Amino acid sequence: MRCVAVLLLVGLAGSACAESPAPGVCGNGVREGDEACDGLDLGGARCATLGAGIGPLGCDAQCRFDRSACVAVPGCGNGVREGAEPCDGSDLGGLTCDAVNLGAGGLACTAGCELDTAGCSRSAVCGNGVVEGDEACDGFNLNGATCATLGLGYQGGVLACRATCTLDPSGCTQVAVCGNGAIEAGEQCDGDALGGATCQTLGFPGGQLVCSAACALSTAGCTQTAEICTGGADEDGDGLIDCNDADCFADPVCGGTTEDCQNGVDDDQDGAVDCDDVDCSGDAACTVYSQEICDNGVDDDGNLLCDCEDLYSCLFDPVCLFSPTEETDCSDGIDDDLDCKIDCEDPDCDGDPACG
Numbered sequence: 001m002r003c004v005a006v007l008l009l010v011g012l013a014g015s016a017c018a019e020s021p022a023p024g025v026c027g028n029g030v031r032e033g034d035e036a037c038d039g040l041d042l043g044g045a046r047c048a049t050l051g052a053g054i055g056p057l058g059c060d061a062q063c064r065f066d067r068s069a070c071v072a073v074p075g076c077g078n079g080v081r082e083g084a085e086p087c088d089g090s091d092l093g094g095l096t097c098d099a100v101n102l103g104a105g106g107l108a109c110t111a112g113c114e115l116d117t118a119g120c121s122r123s124a125v126c127g128n129g130v131v132e133g134d135e136a137c138d139g140f141n142l143n144g145a146t147c148a149t150l151g152l153g154y155q156g157g158v159l160a161c162r163a164t165c166t167l168d169p170s171g172c173t174q175v176a177v178c179g180n181g182a183i184e185a186g187e188q189c190d191g192d193a194l195g196g197a198t199c200q201t202l203g204f205p206g207g208q209l210v211c212s213a214a215c216a217l218s219t220a221g222c223t224q225t226a227e228i229c230t231g232g233a234d235e236d237g238d239g240l241i242d243c244n245d246a247d248c249f250a251d252p253v254c255g256g257t258t259e260d261c262q263n264g265v266d267d268d269q270d271g272a273v274d275c276d277d278v279d280c281s282g283d284a285a286c287t288v289y290s291q292e293i294c295d296n297g298v299d300d301d302g303n304l305l306c307d308c309e310d311l312y313s314c315l316f317d318p319v320c321l322f323s324p325t326e327e328t329d330c331s332d333g334i335d336d337d338l339d340c341k342i343d344c345e346d347p348d349c350d351g352d353p354a355c356g
Contacts, residue, residue, distance in 0.1 A: 026063040035063040047071075048112015054084060076113040085113040097121070126165040137161035147172035155185050178215040187215040198246065199223070206236035206247040229253050232271050241271035244278070261285045295319045297340050306340030330354045 024033030031041040037059035047057045047070035058066035075082045079089035087093060087109035097105045097120035106119035124133030131143040138161065145167060147154040157172035176184035181191040189195060189211035197217055199207040204219065205226035212218045223236040229248035234241050243254035259267045261280035266273045275286035292301045292313035299306040301313060308320035320338060328336045330349035335342045344355035 024063065026061075031063075036065050038063050046112065046114070048110060048114050051112075054086070054112065054114055077111070081113075086115050088113050124165070127163075131165075135165040136167045138165050142167070157185075176215070178213075183215075188217045190215050200247070206238065206245070208238040208240075230269050232266075243268050243270035244272070295338055297335065299340070307335075307338045309339040 024031070024035035024038065026035060026038060029039040029041060031038045031043050037043060037045070039059060042057055042059060042065075045057060045065065047053055047055045047067065050057070050065065050067065050070070052067045052070035053072040053076070055070040058069060060066045071084055076085060076088060079091060081088045081091040081093050087095070089109060092107055092109060092115070095107055095115065097107045097117065100107070100115070100117065100120075102117055102120035105121045108116040108119060110116045121133065124135045126135060126138060129139040129141050131138050131141055137143055137145065140161070142159060142161060145159060147157045147159045147169060150159070150167070150169060150172070152169065152172075153174055154169060154172035155174065155176065157169075160168040160171055162168045173185045176186045178187060178190060181193055183190050183193050183195050189197065191211060194209060194211060194217065197209060199205075199209045199219065199222035202209065202217070202219060202222065204222035205224060207219075207222035210218050210221055221238060223238070225236050227234075227236045227238075227240075227242070227245040227247040229242050229245070229251040230253055232242060234245075236245070236247060238245065240246070242248060243251070248254045253269050259270075259272075259274070259277040259279040261274050261277070261283040262285040264274060266277075268277070268279065270277060270279075272278070274280060275283070280286045292299075292303075292305075292307070292310045294307050294310070294314035294317040297307065299310075301310070303310065303312070305312070308314050308317070308323060314320045324337045326337050327341070327343065327346040327348035330343045330346075330352040331354040333343060335346075337346070337348065339346065341347070343349060344352070349355045
């Protein structure tokens with residue numbers, strides 16, 4: 001601290017002491033200590049704030065303001081744009097934020113008659129990779145958004161940005177719904193959909209893999225004993241014997257052998273012989289028909305021939321032997337010839353006036 005004693009002429013002595021700021025390092029580009037500026041660091045000062053009009057304020061080699069490029073603006077503050085003034089008060093010369101390519105907002109004028117663009121908001125340019133204005137995203141820039149942050153129930157997936165700079169959730173996945181039969185995110189299985197998994201793919205010799213109510217694979221039905229495909233027994237305890245068991249589908253003994261439904265042999269080695277084998281369901285040798293009743297109007301044996309029309313069953317039945325062989329009255333509402341076709345339904349009545 002340096003103290004300077006000042007002796008007043010009137011004989012009164014006093015002293016004034018002041019503390020000076022530490023000297024800065026001029027030239028390092030940082031305004032510090034007693035520097036007014038340093039390089040481009042003007043500390044926010046402009047020609048206008050220094051009362052020097054308008055123009056570019058500079059900084060000299062001694063870190064002092066250089067006002068040489070400042071231009072005094074006569075009349076600044078009178079509300080009328082004059083001379084080199086870009087504005088004065090509310091007189092902006094017709095300029096707006098949009099006119100100076102700064103989008104919407106309110107353009108203003110500073111006390112030093114300089115344009116104040118602080119109230120302008122630059123218009124968004126969709127496609128430049130920068131999220132601006134009302135854009136939700138831009139290109140790969142999602143502004144931190146993810147499928148989960150959308151608040152729409154998405155659990156995961158890939159969020160994208162449309163060409164219109166709006167978020168595209170088409171690649172997001174909804175929260176899994178257990179029980180709808182479709183394997184979704186977080187589920188191992190759903191109902192009968194096991195995603196190709198079996199007891200064998202999980203390391204068990206055999207058994208039946210199932211899906212739990214929580215959509216998780218359950219190996220409770222898997223066994224450590226493999227099915228013997230010609231053993232005639234359910235070795236792995238899954239309720240399926242020999243070639244009927246999925247464990248044996250790839251076994252050569254089960255590969256493509258067809259059950260002969262009337263030879264008394266278990267041809268496909270599945271433990272079921274002839275008509276007891278599910279392979280024979282529907283085979284003529286294993287189909288048992290009901291006996292045709294020849295006057296009830298029903299095709300009892302399912303051979304598409306009804307009552308007396310079924311010569312296989314009713315040819316010698318008395319009711320057919322003594323009934324007419326064709327429809328005798330085409331308007332009496334009676335099936336005269338017992339062929340399950342009444343009146344005009346019967347081809348015998350084709351051309352009859354009652355059926356014209």
